[in-house]
Amino acid sequence: PAADPAVISPQDPTLLIGSSLTATCTVSAGSRLRAQDLYWTLNGRRLPAASYAALGATTLSVALARLNGSKQQSGDNLVCHSRDGGILAGSCLYVGLPPEKPVNISCWSKNMKDLTCTWAPGTEGETFLHTNYTLKYKLRWYGRDNTCQEYHTAGPYSCHIPKDLALFTPYEIWVEASNRLGVAVSDVVMLDILDVVTTDPPSDVHVSRVGNLEDQLSVRWSSPPALKDFLFQAKYQIQYRVEDSSEWKVGRGRSRGGGGAAGPRAARPFPQVVDDVGNQTSCRLAGLRPGTVYFVQVRCNPFGIYGSKRAGIWSDWSNPTAASTPRSERAAGGCEPKGGEQNSTLRRELKQFFGWVKKHAYGCSNLSIKLYDQWRVWLQKSHKARNQVGKDPF
Template structure:
């Protein structure tokens, strides 16, 4: 149906329905209108700005998320460490309760032993040999409670308190040695003798030496083949130690899964170095002095906390050289020496003393005063074996050793000394046994006599019977 309305004029109709051909036409009529190009540029700039802001916001959020993840992981590790520490402390408390119970039992037994101790009579038995004493003590232990006229009595070693304490320290060690099928024996005053199946006897003078011997001779189970190097080192205070834990490939453990602990405290992983798939090292700088006489315990664990291997660190001041060294001998076989430790103060570093000596071979000691006489007997005439007539004895004062005189030989050349002594002896023969073709010397020591006399009077001519 046609419309009744008509346009007012052609110009206005054309302006109302025409499409603008350029940017100038859109800007006509008002000053606030913008062009399409400006609008596009503005939208692009806005898009870039929004993208940069969004990227910065996302990066910041990523950083916060990573930090949160690390914090959560650290807290989780702290919780795990706290759980392990709690389990360890619970175990220590349990062991402490057992120890307290054991101490109470020991105190009760000791209380029974010391009742009216001052009022008891004492008898000291002196034995001529340690074997007899050991037999008495062994028989007393085998019989148990001993009675004398209805009164109980005990037989025990009469040791000084420090010696008794030293001997008591071997008790647990000897139990372990028996389990290893080694025959231990405690000797006077506090020495341990071990007899392996080979029969070769080994003597140890301290509990630490015995414990080390047990560690070296205890077989390691195949499921726990691991070791720490160095083993039980002794270091001065302030030293830096690098220890390596090596595990057997049969265990199926990787070095990165292991960790270290010192005296029960886990060491930071920043001090670790993975040397190989089966070796993990730790570096400990500036080591302080050991907290206990038995040393500091450096332990290598697997990822579950199981102990793989351990080493004792003995850290302290090095010992000072001994002083006041004196030695003496009552015979030519045994030598007794005594010295005092140098310096003062306590050190946890185990000290081993080495005594060196040498024998002097350049000193000749002449026996006490002794007079010598000789005589000669001619050979039978024309080779007959019938003895001839003995000559008279030489003058009793012809040769004698001086009183308590010693000859210090300045030279150690035994050949030249022997040649000189022989020459002097044959000279004496010519002067004192003239006319005897075959001689029988009464004393072999006449060599020394003439040598001593020669040293005393170098140019003396001995008087003798030349008839």
């Protein structure tokens, strides 16, 4: 093969930001070129002749001072040219910083069958030089180091371990970052698979009317089938929105549990939820608008699997399911009931009861909802009776 027309030294160096470099271009003896026939470019920009020095008849050097970080991770292109612009030789300059240790390692297990972990890179360690990340794990008290193989499964800084995981024994997990200037290792995270379980969204979500009650909808769903054979409990959360809005509304229901744990969706804005309905698979939504279409979603948090003391991780939301509340009779043209003489004590008691129900039963409390239903049915019958006979039933 023909000899290269010129050689640059050093070839593809790696340097810290702020370093200086002197590079040389030496043309081959048979090229008939001399040092005065050469010039340099860096990323296509011609370097000033004042930075050149002839080192013999066939060698031209260039001095680069206080180098900035590489403009691309593939390296900056330092090229030696002949007088007519021809390219004689090239070298890549890798200028940057050593990697910083990865942070914020977060892991979750889908149905106790696998493990996915994510992390965040250091602040500047990846800015100028390509950085490789390696997730490693081992059983805490014994076993060898294992290396995760399936990267970028849940984002750019993630890795998936698909199988062969042990239960009831904690793991040590860490991430190593490496580039041309060194290696940095994250802090070690210890976790038990049973403590970081998430699952599929609840299935068979159904939303239906509650008879003719114009401000309520009933929501029912099934537990995640993948965990049906395991000893665990579950918390469920519900969110809803009206048809003509993209905003999931916040309810005022009494909460019996907290928000989601860190995990696969921790980077997203936390959704606005209507209630934490605890370990049950049905819920009554109250205080809705009559004659309105609502979209409802449910998600699941498994906890206490095989006695684990840690809260699980919230699943994704189920697909939206829609239903509408009945139209109000008054909105459809019904008459307002006329005032009449009523027993003042009964009116006061009803007003107090209604206030109590609205305050304490606005959500998914079964006992108070049952009382509220009874009161609403009685009230609707009273309205109908007044409209029919033209007098106050009190």
